[in-house]
Amino acid sequence: MPELPEVETIARALQPDLIGKTILSAEVRWARTLATPSLIQFKKQIVGQKILDVSRRAKYLILNLEDYNLLIHLRMSGDLMIREGKIIPEKHDRLLLNLSDHHYLAFNDTRKFGRVWLTSQPEEILGKLGPEPFGKVFTAQWLFENLHARKRSLKPLLLDQTFIAGLGNIYTDECLHIANLHPLASSNNVTKEQAAALHKAIRAVLKEGIRRNGASIDWVYRGGEFQNYFRVYGRDGQPCSVCGTTIQKLTVGQRGTHICPTCQPMR
DNA sequence: AGGGTAACCCGGACGC
DNA sequence: TGCGTCCGGGTTACCC
Numbered sequence A: 001m002p003e004l005p006e007v008e009t010i011a012r013a014l015q016p017d018l019i020g021k022t023i024l025s026a027e028v029r030w031a032r033t034l035a036t037p038s039l040i041q042f043k044k045q046i047v048g049q050k051i052l053d054v055s056r057r058a059k060y061l062i063l064n065l066e067d068y069n070l071l072i073h074l075r076m077s078g079d080l081m082i083r084e085g086k087i088i089p090e091k092h093d094r095l096l097l098n099l100s101d102h103h104y105l106a107f108n109d110t111r112k113f114g115r116v117w118l119t120s121q122p123e124e125i126l127g128k129l130g131p132e133p134f135g136k137v138f139t140a141q142w143l144f145e146n147l148h149a150r151k152r153s154l155k156p157l158l159l160d161q162t163f164i165a166g167l168g169n170i171y172t173d174e175c176l177h178i179a180n181l182h183p184l185a186s187s188n189n190v191t192k193e194q195a196a197a198l199h200k201a202i203r204a205v206l207k208e209g210i211r212r213n214g215a216s217i218d219w220v221y222r223g224g225e226f227q228n229y230f231r232v233y234g235r236d237g238q239p240c241s242v243c244g245t246t247i248q249k250l251t252v253g254q255r256g257t258h259i260c261p262t263c264q265p266m267r
Numbered sequence B: 001a002g003g004g005t006a007a008c009c010c011g012g013a014c015g016c
Numbered sequence C: 001t002g003c004g005t006c007c008g009g010g011t012t013a014c015c016c
Helices: A004-018 A039-046 A140-148 A154-159 A169-178 A192-211
Strands: A023-028 A034-036 A051-057 A060-065 A069-073 A078-084 A093-099 A103-109 A115-119 A248-252 A255-259
Touching (some): A004 A051, A004 A078, A004 A103, A004 A192, A023 A039, A069 A078, A140 A192, A154 A169
Parallel strands (some): A034 A115
Antiparallel strands (some): A023 A093, A078 A103, A093 A103
16 A cells, blocks of 8 residues: 555554553464464564554554564565453454553554564664655755656655655656656656756645645555546546546566656657 | 566556 | 466576
């Protein structure tokens, strides 16, 4: 489900339910959900930890505990929910954390791609990530310089979390359309003006996603409404809202990619 | 360095 | 209705 806006929405929603609560017990129902450490170590370390804060870095949710950070990556189909009362596992629940207020946190993940890390060294995992799209480092000038430092197709580069952190398939297609850039255009050929437009588009589309509480696609995720405002994503065969040209779907780096061939010429 | 591909998983959609 | 195939919000390893 989640790209940056969806993770941001989940983090905000969970804050009042988690901050200040203590983790009383943990139930792991799919062992591979734990990226680290071992099951025995995990339970030993997490039980008794109070949740001090809930935040986000790129697509990672961060539960700041007293002695550790619990990093949660939802990957394709993960979701987090608070449920009341005694633990009653539902289908696809992978990790359950019993809280001190008669609620529990359920990590539900149909496709089993999601992972959690319990670590006192979160930078080992988060340190490889590129800048936050809303952070100080990410300026139009930074983008221009770093696009030219590489020679890669724009879309795979924007999806590369070590280049810029937080964009996924949907928001990448959307921001390339807004910036009138073709996903296969080479990064080192982007002009200063195009880089500025792309920078603006990235921030605008992520902001819009957050404002609409993320996008709800297929059966995964709930609550968001950004899917009703997609410009190109999933709209192949329909007219471009800017120029009326039929939106096309192509494959770029194994990913379904949606463009308006008029607005995003390959030059 | 950059690209292509397969893999990890499951369920929904679609074609026959 | 049933069965086979394709598809995918993400990321990594590996190969050329």
